[in-house]
Amino acid sequence: MFVSRTTVGWEALAPAKLNLYLDVLGRRADGFHELEMLMCPVRLFDQLRWTSNDRAEIHFTEGESTERFRFSVAGTDVPSDETNLAMKAAHLLAAEAGVEPYGSLSLTKRIPTQAGMGGGSSDAAATLQLLNQAWGVNYSKQRLTGLAAQLGSDVPFFFAGGPAVCRGRGEILQPQSGLPKLHFVVVKPDESISTKEAFMQLNAGQFDPQKSEGREKPLERLLELLRNGMLTAAAKAMSNSFQSVILASQPILASLQAQMTALNSWGATMTGSGSAFFGLCGTAQQARHLAGKLRAVLEDGSRAGAKHEFGEGHYLRGKTPRTHGTVWTTSTCY
Template sequence: MKIYEKAPAKINLSLDVLYKREDGFHEVEMVMTMVDLADRLEMTAIPRDTIMISSQAGYIPLDEKNLAFQAARLIKERCGVREGVYIHLDKKIPVAAGLAGGSSDAAATLRGLNRLWNLGLSVEELKELGAELGSDVPFCVTGGTALATGRGEKLERIDAPPACWVVLAKPPINVSTAEVYGQLRASEIRRHPPTAQLVQAIAAQDYQGVCSRLGNVLEEVTLRLYPEVRQLKDCMERLGADGVLMSGSGPTVFGLVSKETKACAIYNGLRGFCKEVYAIRLLTAPMLAD
């Protein structure tokens, strides 16, 4: 038996850090949504009690360092599964890009193995397992659009943003999330994103209101450490995107665009700046219903 799962990328329409918690994590407030750029996973049950992963991408680990492997091991151990699984990962999402590719792969693995092994876990149980793997995994389990708080694991489903095109561009560098958060001084943040107003604009399906309320406090750190990201953001703004923001800790920058012709023009303009450029749509439907 084989199970197939799609693992879409996420973008942050808003990312705010409120303070550093006593447990070392940062208290965040984020609006996250998914886009139609996705990895695809094929899961096959095997009788031998082992986990095997393959991929066409030669640049990702295929062992315990891979989040999909960790997700498979976790759900196997918690549910007492004695059989194994072979996972083929067709990788399309850029790595270390601020797009939660690894987290989405882990979430897809949890969803898929819940079906493959007939475990009967609820959505909440899958999200609880996901929270042990990473802060973005619970959101990626369900997808859709959500307001995330805590360290990112507390989720409130909200309306999908107005339908539009998204142009994603990743410069040829990798950014360490730990490094960016390590250099962030939460107490010194002077300008916080208007997250509540962004949520209101989404609810009203006010596209221009959404574009004008994008915000990410991590930009200040990443743009200082990696000038290429600032150049890319400036370039996308010059090319006429309606709203431009860095996703997560970067280095990927995205632009919201209302018209397909404009999205194609921006895509073509950015291709001379970096190789990894995508013109895609927002994904408005969730992966799983809460």
């Protein structure tokens, strides 16, 4: 995430993430699942802005806001009340630091929701970082990462500042250096998937205790292929434990994945618990080319060309079954 000063306060860019590898190793006694993942931040950003009441000379009285702290959301239908992860992050930091929340925090959503792209988690991490500066709390990155784990399993990842292997619930981070810049086409179908429900769809039969004993260590192999720039093989080595379960239960997503694979011999992989899919491409030009091919097959002219500030989104319409969604070209940011 990127935090900077503005003339009236502070601003943060909260990146989306893609899971290049996701293995669910088993269910834990606390109800969470033990994971092994490779995640990368990508250049599709939500934006958070904070201004102080003093500078804006505003006194707030309405909605969910207190007089001293106001929160607003633009861009999509995520909640703008205390249940928003950005608000949860603000209140957690305030309680921990003994600060009474103040100022005006606004969130502009661009990352699709329930996509497996970590938008809410990234917003929470960016809010911790932003308000840590704005309120003069000055906690270390380590202390903020500890708070992040209380907000959600994926939140600490956004403090890694680049690609990381994530284990445990997702909060045990091993940052990875030496990976090349990677280019992707991402498609978010209109169908969304709740993370909790995706975990519930997995059954115990899918957790093989012998899997980790003497296995060929597919994650290490993927990392090695990426470091050596062997991207064709790396694309084939990407995998996601949720994918087969989700595709079996949602034929429309199976259709989308088949369409993407037909147009991109490197294949298409689901990110997180879905529902977005991504295809790895060799260069930005190839990504644009693939996005163009996807549009030619799937595009709905009525919404084509919708522009996003940090990338281009295009509405898609497939043949059978009809697939609707948005496609972006993007790349890793680190």
